[in-house]
Amino acid sequence: MTNIGAMLKSLQDPMGVPFYPLVFQVLLVITFALHIIFVNLVVGGVFMSVYGYFKKGGHYRPLAKSFAKATTINFSLLIVLGVAPLLFMQVIYDPFWYTSNVLSAAWMVGVVFALMAAFSFVYVFYLKITKERKHIGVWGVAAFLLIILVGVTMHAVSYQALFPEQWVRWYVGGSTADFSGTILHAFQLPRFLHFMVASFAITGIFMMVYSWYFKDRDDMDRSYLVWVGKAGAKMAVVFTVLQMAVGVWWLLSVPANFQFYKNPVFIAAGILAVVLLLVLIEAQSNPQRYALPTAGLALISVLGMTSAREALRVLYAGRYDYSVYSYKLNLSYGSTVLFAVTFLMGIVIVGYMLTVVFKMGRSSKPIDLSSLKLRTWSVYLMIAWVLMMIGIGVAIAS
Amino acid sequence: MYPVWQVPVMGSALVIAFIASFHILPSHLATSAFWFNVYVEDKAYKEDRPELLEFIKKYVLVILIFSFIFGSLSGVGIWYAVTVSNPKGISALIHNYVWGWASEWVFFIIEILAIYIYYYTLGRVDDRTHLTIGLIYAIGSWISMVIITGIISFMLSPGKWLRTGGFFDGFFNPTYLPQLLMRTSFMFAIAGLYAIVVAGTLKNREVASFIVRRASVWGMAGAVLAALFFKLYLWSLPDTAKELYGMSVLVGTVPDIAVAAFIALFVWFIVVWIRPQLARLVPGVLAILILLAGIFSAESVRERIRKPYVIDHYMYSNQIIPNDMVAKGVQGEMGTIDREGILHYSYFVPEGLRTIDDADLLRSGRIIAQIECSACHTLESNGWLRPLPAMMEKAGLVTVDDTQAFIGFLDSFPFMPQFAGTAAEKRALAAYLVSIRPHPAGAPAGRATIGKIHR
Ligand code: HEM
Numbered sequence: 027m028t029n030i031g032a033m034l035k036s037l038q039d040p041m042g043v044p045f046y047p048l049v050f051q052v053l054l055v056i057t058f059a060l061h062i063i064f065v066n067l068v069v070g071g072v073f074m075s076v077y078g079y080f081k082k083g084g085h086y087r088p089l090a091k092s093f094a095k096a097t098t099i100n101f102s103l104l105i106v107l108g109v110a111p112l113l114f115m116q117v118i119y120d121p122f123w124y125t126s127n128v129l130s131a132a133w134m135v136g137v138v139f140a141l142m143a144a145f146s147f148v149y150v151f152y153l154k155i156t157k158e159r160k161h162i163g164v165w166g167v168a169a170f171l172l173i174i175l176v177g178v179t180m181h182a183v184s185y186q187a188l189f190p191e192q193w194v195r196w197y198v199g200g201s202t203a204d205f206s207g208t209i210l211h212a213f214q215l216p217r218f219l220h221f222m223v224a225s226f227a228i229t230g231i232f233m234m235v236y237s238w239y240f241k242d243r244d245d246m247d248r249s250y251l252v253w254v255g256k257a258g259a260k261m262a263v264v265f266t267v268l269q270m271a272v273g274v275w276w277l278l279s280v281p282a283n284f285q286f287y288k289n290p291v292f293i294a295a296g297i298l299a300v301v302l303l304l305v306l307i308e309a310q311s312n313p314q315r316y317a318l319p320t321a322g323l324a325l326i327s328v329l330g331m332t333s334a335r336e337a338l339r340v341l342y343a344g345r346y347d348y349s350v351y352s353y354k355l356n357l358s359y360g361s362t363v364l365f366a367v368t369f370l371m372g373i374v375i376v377g378y379m380l381t382v383v384f385k386m387g388r389s390s391k392p393i394d395l396s397s398l399k400l401r402t403w404s405v406y407l408m409i410a411w412v413l414m415m416i417g418i419g420v421a422i423a424s
Numbered sequence: 425m426y427p428v429w430q431v432p433v434m435g436s437a438l439v440i441a442f443i444a445s446f447h448i449l450p451s452h453l454a455t456s457a458f459w460f461n462v463y464v465e466d467k468a469y470k471e472d473r474p475e476l477l478e479f480i481k482k483y484v485l486v487i488l489i490f491s492f493i494f495g496s497l498s499g500v501g502i503w504y505a506v507t508v509s510n511p512k513g514i515s516a517l518i519h520n521y522v523w524g525w526a527s528e529w530v531f532f533i534i535e536i537l538a539i540y541i542y543y544y545t546l547g548r549v550d551d552r553t554h555l556t557i558g559l560i561y562a563i564g565s566w567i568s569m570v571i572i573t574g575i576i577s578f579m580l581s582p583g584k585w586l587r588t589g590g591f592f593d594g595f596f597n598p599t600y601l602p603q604l605l606m607r608t609s610f611m612f613a614i615a616g617l618y619a620i621v622v623a624g625t626l627k628n629r630e631v632a633s634f635i636v637r638r639a640s641v642w643g644m645a646g647a648v649l650a651a652l653f654f655k656l657y658l659w660s661l662p663d664t665a666k667e668l669y670g671m672s673v674l675v676g677t678v679p680d681i682a683v684a685a686f687i688a689l690f691v692w693f694i695v696v697w698i699r700p701q702l703a704r705l706v707p708g709v710l711a712i713l714i715l716l717a718g719i720f721s722a723e724s725v726r727e728r729i730r731k732p733y734v735i736d737h738y739m740y741s742n743q744i745i746p747n748d749m750v751a752k753g754v755q756g757e758m759g760t761i762d763r764e765g766i767l768h769y770s771y772f773v774p775e776g777l778r779t780i781d782d783a784d785l786l787r788s789g790r791i792i793a794q795i796e797c798s799a800c801h802t803l804e805s806n807g808w809l810r811p812l813p814a815m816m817e818k819a820g821l822v823t824v825d826d827t828q829a830f831i832g833f834l835d836s837f838p839f840m841p842q843f844a845g846t847a848a849e850k851r852a853l854a855a856y857l858v859s860i861r862p863h864p865a866g867a868p869a870g871r872a873t874i875g876k877i878h879r
Contacts (some may be wrong), residue, residue: 033771037426039512039519040745040754044591050522099540105496106532112503113525116518124426124511131429131508135439138501145493197427198774205430205794207508356752361523361591365530372530375560379537382553386545396552405556408563415570422584422596 030190031347037121042354045362050117051336051350057110059332062221063228063325064104069173070229071097072148076166079155085250092236094152094166101145118350119187122343126187129196131207133179144172177221179210186212188342216276223272224328227265231317231324233258234309238317245390255313262320263306270299284341291337295330302327371411375404425743425770426511428794435802435809436509441727443501445720449712450495452719454535455569456615457487458562460642464635465558469551475631477546483622484543492539496532510799512743513734520585520594521575528571534564569607577603579735580726581662586737589751602657606650613646615639617689617715620696621708633700640697647690661729662736667838668729674839675728678721685718731800731839740841741799761844766795780848789856792849796841805862816861827854 043050071093078090115123127134147169154162186196189212196211237255240246273296280286287293302323309316343349378400385395395401429436461483468476506514518525538561545554574595578585585594619639626632661669668674692711696703734741738749747756761769767778767788777788793803797812805813821827831850835842843850 037771039515041516041519041589041749041752043519044522053526102492102496102536102540105500106529106536109500109532110526110529112500113518113522113529116507116515117522120511120515120518124507124515127504128427128429128508128511131436134504134508135443135501138443138497138504141500142494142497145497149489149493193427194772197772205428206432207429354753356589358523358591361521364591365523365526368527368530372534375534375564376537379534379541379557379560382545382549382557383537383541386548392548392550394550394553396550398553401553401556404560405563408560408567411567412563412570418592419596419601422592 034121034190034343034346034348037125038353039120040354042356043117044356044358046355047118047350047353050114054111054114054118055332055336056329057107057114058335059325059329061104061107061111062224062332063328064100064107065177065221066225066228067100067232068097068104069170069177069222069225070232071100072166072170072173073226074229075151075155076163076170079163079166085253088247088250089254091155094148094155097148098152101148105141118353119339119343121348122187122190125190125193126183129186129193129207130179130183130210133207133210134183137176137179140172140176144169144176147172174222178213178218181218181221182210182213185214185217186210188339190346214276214279216272216279219272220269220276223265223269227262227269228324228328230258230260230262230265231321234262234313234317235321238314239387241314242388243390252314255317256310259306259310259313259316263303263310266299266303266306270303273299280338284338286338286341289334289337289341291330292334295327295334298323298327298330367414368411371407374400374407378404425766425772425795427772428798429508430794430798433802433804433807435798435807436505437799438809440502440505440509441724443498443505444723445716447495447498447502448719448723449716450491451499452611452614453487453618454491454495455565456611457483457491457618458558458565459612460615460619460639462555462558462562464638465555469555475628476634478628479619479623479626479631479635481546482625483619484539484546486618486622488539488543492536510734510741510743513739513741516735516739517575517579520591521578523591524571524575524595528568531564531568531571535561535568538564566608566611569611570604573604573607574600576726580665580730581660582736582738586749587751589749598662599657599660602653602660606653606657609646609649609653611646613643613650613689613693614715616641616643616646616693617708617711620703621705621712624703624705624708629701632703636696636700636703640693640700643693644690644697647686647693651686664838665729665736668731669725671839674731675725678725678728682718682721682725685714685721688714689718728839732835732841742796742841743799744796744841744844746842746844758842758844762846764846765849766792766845767849770795780846780852785852786856786859788849789852789854789859792845792853793856796843796845796853800840803860805860812857813860813862816857821857821861824851824854824858827857830854 075090075093075097078086078093081087081090147165151162151165151169154165186192192211196209197205233254237251237258240251241248277287277292302320305316305320305323309320340349378398381398381400382395385393431439461480464476465480468474468480503514538557542554542557542561545557574597577599578594578597581597581599582594583597584590585597587593616639620636620643623632623635623639626635658666658669669679689711692707692714730736732740734743737747739745744761745754745757747758748754749756757769765778765780767773767780773791777784777791780788790803793801793812797803800810801807801812801815802809803812805811816827819830821830828850831843831854834840843853845853
């Protein structure tokens with residue numbers, strides 16, 4: 027064991043990390059939670075749009091259309107929200123991440139092409155369903171299967187990273203060698219299902235929010251919205267129960283000596299999940315009213331679960347005396363401040379844009395939002411950012 | 425050392441090159457297009473010409489699909505391809521520039537929200553709000569270029585960073601400003617090029633020729649400025665890179681392709697300026713393909729003149745760090761590897777091959793070639809990237825002794841790294857190289873030569 031610890035240590039980047047590892051770890055957990063929520067929305071959204079398309083009758087067709095459109099946007103967000111954990115992961119868990127990626131390199135590069143195909147199919151499906159074209163189910167089904175394939179790969183690579191004692195064997199297998207990276211080496215079904223089953227719970231809650239958001243639009247069909255809310259709430263509650271069952275299964279398949287059921291982070295996440303389930307049961311009678319609190323609680327529960335997942339990784343890594351907190355430090359205050367400033371600016375601008383969408387979506391007629399104060403501020407802030415960089419550049423050059 | 429990903433025949437470097445060159449078109453479109461868009465939209469409102477909005481709608485849909493499916497995913501693709509081909513290289517970049525990338529990520533979020541909102545709110549919010557969203561996108565995507573250029577140019581010319589290790593010392597490096605100015609100017613030319621294609625598909629021909637003429641002026645202005653800044657860029661290159669730029673084995677005719685593409689595009693702008701009706705879909709798309717060839721050549725020159733380093737004077741392309749980097753407390757690896765041997769230094773080597781013995785000489789040699797040479801050479805004779813068998817022939821190396829001596833002086837070529845490893849490893853590599861080299865007529869295959877060293 028000790029020499030695996032030494033291997034991991036020696037694989038760490040010799041330059042160290044530019045700020046306290048805890049900060050990267052927290053950012054990793056938060057951004058991964060956002061990533062996985064959008065993964066859930068895309069998996070569930072593609073499924074619902076295809077399901078609704080084949081169901082035809084009742085309210086299913088308009089629902090399928092709405093989901094087809096929403097999924098194009100959610101897919102973009104899924105990608106961009108995947109970039110952040112990808113970045114932070116490589117800062118503190120580089121030995122695990124890089125090795126695991128190289129071991130399945132062909133898959134990881136293949137994933138990119140699968141994603142391009144899947145995203146294009148989602149677009150084709152959306153453009154065709156809006157135009158009421160026939161025989162388009164194949165696009166949706168293909169997209170769905172590709173997305174699952176991407177999920178399988180993502181899971182395998184995240185999971186095989188946790189077993190450094192196997193790496194050399196996987197790579198060179200004794201005296202022969204496979205350098206092509208065409209094999210996925212590890213898979214844990216309950217863990218994978220934990221991400222997939224959740225998709226339908228999260229998508230159900232999304233439907234509740236949808237139903238609430240459009241309820242004041244005079245050009246929307248009331249009975250349709252009520253139906254969407256009810257269907258969503260029902261879906262959410264059923265799949266949350268299933269999700270808990272899968273969670274217990276996962277818990278039973280982690281190494282027993284971790285005693286993970288005693289882990290405070292895990293217990294907290296479990297309590298949050300139970301509370302979410304209770305609220306969902308309560309919400310069945312009036313999904314629209316409960317939509318926002320439920321969504322908020324779901325977000326917090328997902329954060330809890332992703333924190334528990336990180337706590338689990340800390341335990342796995344700890345088996346080889348690897349701790350992110352002892353990563354060599356090479357503090358870079360300047361660049362840390364750059365990010366902090368940029369991030370704050372981003373919040374303001376994103377806030378402005380979300381206000382615009384929110385108000386626009388709620389109104390059935392064109393509206394005038396030019397008096398929003400944040401409008402000019404958003405532009406000024408970006409100009410100020412550029413000026414700041416010019417200032418730093420001049421200072422460095424002189 | 426991390427394990428090495430071996431792509432048969434093609435070589436992992438070409439996997440990166442293909443994905444990266446594909447990424448060029450959608451990403452440049454994403455950063456450039458909105459400046460032209462906002463300009464036209466502003467005109468539409470100010471001069472009360474709502475028919476111009478037809479163009480806007482089409483143009484944005486092209487950007488949305490092309491840049492936000494293929495552009496953003498090929499961007500992720502470059503990252504993955506680099507991760508699996510050169511993990512230690514990307515690790516070095518990330519451990520320096522994580523906050524730079526994280527800041528860029530903030531702008532990615534802004535861009536994505538802005539473009540979707542822009543597309544879906546056209547005609548549903550007031551003009552000023554809509555223009556502001558467009559402007560937010562335009563500035564935001566340009567800023568993402570401001571950031572990524574800092575990191576890309578850092579790899580070529582880290583400048584003061586090598587001494588100080590400072591984030592901004594590396595970011596604002598000697599080639600940063602010329603590159604940023606060049607890319608920014610060229611961005612307008614690219615926006616013009618795309619706009620001409622989209623205009624070619626418009627039904628209202630009057631609007632089309634209006635757009636085409638404006639776009640070609642943007643194109644010409646951007647191109648002229650970019651050419652000027654290119655001169656500045658060449659002048660700012662570090663001396664070693666300048667030397668490599670002059671070496672024809674390394675860069676060959678690649679810069680000429682870039683120049684030819686540039687001239688062709690300039691002519692195209694002039695032609696459509698004089699006769700906007702010629703701006704139809706097919707010639708427009710052709711012009712874009714020429715653009716691709718041009719940018720690809722220019723970027724590949726930048727990659728080539730960085731050799732033998734992935735980060736200039738810090739890390740070799742084969743992920744070995746030759747020298748100490750005092751400011752960050754990094755120890756050079758050369759001494760240790762020469763002492764212990766590369767096969768001991770790397771974890772991912774089959775147990776039996778770590779210690780060189782005659783029986784496994786060629787297999788050990790192959791692993792060494794994989795670790796130290798495959799970043800720039802494929803091992804198969806039908807490989808696409810400077811295949812080693814052909815290189816052996818080119819260097820006129822026939823015997824193991826000569827080859828071993830050659831390996832000892834590898835770094836006398838300005839574009840190759842110094843060999844790292846023990847004398848026995850040098851010999852194993854030499855034996856392997858001789859065994860894969862095409863055999864001179866008459867000689868009965870490599871066995872004879874290998875037989876010699878078994879004695
Ligand atoms: C359809 C697309 C995608 C699906 C279905 C998907 C699904 C998943 C799943 C299920 C996991 C968790 C694996 C586990 O812990 O066992 C995961 C992790 C991850 N995903 Fe994705 N993903 C997708 C796209 C992306 C993209 C485009 C990126 C990067 C830009 C990305 C970056 C990541 C990262 C970095 C992790 C690991 C985080 C960690 O281990 O903490 N994903 N993904």
